Amino acid sequence: MNNVDLLKQIRRILVLAKTSANYSKDPFDQERLAEIVKIATDILTDGVPEHGQALQAGFTEDAGYITPKVDVRILIKNEAGEILFVQDRRTGEWSLPGGFAEIGASPVENALRETYEETGLIVQIERLLGIFDTDKRRDIPQLAQYYKIFFVAKIQSGSFKKNIETKQAKYFSIDDLPELSKQRTTREQLIELESLDEGSVFIE
Known part of the structure; x- marks a missing residue:
């Protein structure tokens, strides 16, 4: 899998998790979704080291429903x-x-x-x-x-x-x-x- 495809898949995971966390009222769901976000961002940093940290920082600053x-x-x-x-x-x-x-x-x-x-x-x-x-x-x-x-x-x-x-x-x-x-x-x-x-x- 090349870097572009990897980024798109990780982005989809992050979007789903962060959007779900924005609407969820269950504290246990919030905790699990936060863990998913952390795992995805760790994969991003390790999988695309030349871009990962900067891209991760820019994306994780977004809150709520993630849009283009x-x-x-x-x-x-x-x-x-x-x-x-x-x-x-x-x-x-x-x-x-x-x-x-x-x-x-x-x-x-x-x-x-x-x-x-x-x-x-x-x-x-x-x-x-x-x-x-x-x-x-x-x-x-x-x-x-x-x-x-x-x-x-x-x-x-x-x-x-x-x-x-x-x-x-x-x-x-x-x-x-x-x-x-x-x-x-x-x-x-x-x-x-x-x-x-x-x-x-x-x-x-």
Whole structure:
């Protein structure tokens, strides 16, 4: 069994146990379910040592009914058709502007906020471009499941501002992409979106 399949099976055990614990009123059930969670997380750490501890920490922080997480991204092009990317300050890798959606804001509001925080740009959303499900991928082990929502936008005003998340923003051609942060943006996603007919939306 490869790491991706192992992660998915462990995730299913964790989801069932944590969700059941959230609704159970029986203290003995709570105790047994907590033990199941501990066993599953121990297997995760031992079975996928290169990712296990970080993935375990991120997953076990969730409480209640476990659901997929939402990530929003903005695709902006210049007149030459090049795409705007931001460079992560910590890793040096590049991605489309965006990030996790926060509670209390709509997908569009989250996308606008993330774009401003990472680029200093005020943009206008033009339309939905695509929705990807990270469970369809097999290249990077990810314990959590993410729905990645992509929007097309155009710049209204602003310029890049120094911030704690990104080092710079720069346009690249789809044929000459920089080193991408694959957990944020992949070449395959970009090619899929670029191949869409005008006005079409990709939904996975």
